[in-house]
Amino acid sequence: MPFGALDAELAALCSAVSDSIADPNFPGALIPTLDATGDIQVMIVAPTVASWRRLKPVLVAFAGPTLTSFDGIPEALISGQALSDRVAQTQPAVTGIMRLPADRRARMTALRALIRARDTLARAPELQRTAPVPTSWLLARYQDYLNVGRRAAAAEILGRLRSELRLDSLNIKFLEVQLHATFAEWQAIVELGGFSSLCVARRTPAITGLLLEALYHTHLAQPFDAQDVAETRRRYENLVRPLAQPMLTAPAPAALTAHGWRIYGLEALQAPDRTDIADLLVQRSDDLGWVGGLLPVSSAHLESAIAAEAPLDIAREALMRVDAVDSNDLLADARAALARLAPEERALLREADPFRPPMQIAELLEATVPPTSWVDWLDRAADVSFVSALDVARQANNEWPINATAGDPVAVQALAAALDRAQVSDVAAERTAQALPYLVAWLQRVPDFPRAAMTPIYASLLTLFALSRARGATTYDSSQVLIGALLTSGLDSKAYKALIADINEIAGDGFGIDMIYWILEIVEDLGELRCRYQIHRRADVSPETIAAPRATVKPRLRIRSVAPRESELHWGWLWNLLDFCGG
Structure with missing residues (x-):
């Protein structure tokens, strides 16, 4: 601030008061300024009404009417002045003006009082603190963000886990691997500090698969796709094998991709005596590419080897x-x-x-029969002694098979029934609510996700997301995955109305800025549904064809103009958002 018209002592005091502008612990700002007559005024700026309520009584106590003109009543800033207009552009919630007396000694006393008020507020404890969040909840929220591709939000959770020392450094590294893998940042995984240590550390099968995937994409993908056998084997021998060997064990990770299986195949070529790997590759010829043609035909089988x-x-x-x-x-x-x-x-x-x-x-743990499927897990969730429920769910996401469940209507109904049973117990319901992001991630592992046969599961989980908000759950982002899956799989009129009810329940009476991305994704999915309806209607097809698979062409139409009668939306918050976005 320019205080050149004042003597050095007054200017220093004014400058000290203005330090409140950059003080993160000060609930607003005190901005000294000189008016046209040379009198000192202090603009009081509060960004929120709550900040004003905290700031006003302290200023009145330290520099109230006995020292200045300030009596705690808000006052608009004087327009037409450069500094006032610039402050007004920040759109403060409440403002006030404190006029200092003309006497130099009184001015200095008032400014010193403001400095003491600033220091007092800086030392005051924060009375509104958020309750501590368990580490298991943070990990579930982390998975929730990864499910919907919210990289910045997931990175923020990761930073909190690291700064608050919630996990050891090895597990933090594994979460970093998961983050980079979700966004196919394979080079970043290989370049992580201590990557070679990760390859020999105790790790989950899911992390093993991601590390192998990163090695393949970084070093082997280019020559392998070009079918350059010599270069692929050379790179494997020099760059990949020293890191991959500790991870190439039997059984292979359940979620291992074709790229990981190719590394297994290259190891079998390099080390023909690894019969344990050769036996694993017998049924994996479709994943091995040209490596499969170079492998010798195995004369041994894993079953006979185990029997002997x-x-x-x-x-x-x-x-x-x-x-x-x-x-x-x-x-x-x-x-x-x-x-x-x-x-x-x-x-x-x-x-x-x-x-x-x-x-x-x-x-x-031998006396405890571990769950081997989500049905088992849900049935065990009501057991208060099942304290490792979320840890098991986090690993089950990548270990338990999904293909058999997705292709079997009986298995689908069994899982849906288990989800319903889990809601009878408060303990099971709470654990299920926290495990929902892992369940959604598990469902997304199925090829050609989503599948119409899994609609009962998607609907049950979405209802659980809606109910979990009543228990204070914050992991709701994955619900947009389920909403999109249900709309894609196809719904009749009754199921569609139930879907809208669940969306309305999750959104609540009002939503904050943290839900804006969730809302926009829902709007896009619903808008695409209406575009499909418009295409079918022009083709003289009945409204029931709204349940047909998504059209390959996605015309951009006004959502409100093509909504069919049976799918009218009655939630004001959505229309307000659409109007705000221009329809």
Whole structure:
């Protein structure tokens, strides 16, 4: 601020008062200025009404009517002055003007009082603090953002987990891998600090698959697609194999893609004695590309090899896999292997140092039958002793198979029934609400998602999203995935009305700016639905064809002008948003 007309001492005090502008702990700003007659005025600016309520009593107490003209009553800024007009452009909620007396000594006293008021507010505790959020909720919210591609929001959660020391550095790195993989940033994964350590660390099968995927895209994709056998094998030997070898174990990760299987195939070419890998590749010829044609025909089968292996050897291998990979399925395999051992064989494993830690983990959980599907998980969710429910759900997202459920109407109905049963118990309902982002991510793994056969699951989960808001849940972004899936799969009039009711419930009576992206996605999906209806109507097709698959052409039409009678929307907030956006 220009205070050249004042002496040095007054100018320094005015400058100190104006420091409130940049103070993040000060609820507004105090801006000293000189009027045309040389008198000192202090503009009081509050960005919100709540800030004004906090600021006013302190200013009245420190520099009220006994020292200045300020009596706590708001006052508009004087227009026509450059500084006042510039402050007005920030659109403050409340403003006031504090006029200082003409006497120099009184001015200095008032300015010192304002500095004390500023320091007092800076030291005051924040009375409105958000309640601590459990780490499990933050992880569920992280998955929720990844499901809908909100990279910045997911990165913010990741930064909070890191800054608040919620997780160890290894798990933070794994979440970084998941973030980059969601947006196909494979080079960024390979360039992560300590990438080579991630390849040998204890990790989940899902992270193993993503690390292999990153190695393939970064080093092998180009020569492999060009069918340059020599260059592909050279790059694998020099660049990929030293990192990939610790991860190439049996069984392979459940969610391993064709690119990961190609690395398995290249390892089988490089090391023909790896019969464990060769047996895995027997049924994977479609994923291997040209590598499959170079592999020798395996004369052994995995089943016969396991049958010939001693139970103690099987248990040793299972425990070593548990020690290397954090997996629900591998832990279940280890417990099953231990159950086949005689007491003296168990004692032998307990005495061996390499097997003692995984042996303790397996035996500790041996009496508890772990869930092996979402139906099992939902049935167990009501058990208060099932304290690892969310940890199991987070891993199940990538481990439990989806294809069998998606192709079997009986399995679909069983899952839908399990979802309904889980709502009877408050504990199960709360756990299910927190696990919804993982369930949605699991559903998206099915090829050609969404599938019409899975409509009952999509509808049940969307209803749970609507109900969970009543319990304060904040992981609602994944609901837009389900809404789009339901609209794509096709709905009759009754189901469509139920969908609108769920959307209305999730949105609530009013929505904040944090929901704007969610709202816009819903508007786009509903707008596309109406475009499909318009296409069918012009072709003289009945309104029931609204349930047909999406048209390949997506004309841009005004949403309100083509809405059919049976799908009229009665939520004012949507029309207000459409009007705001120009229809």
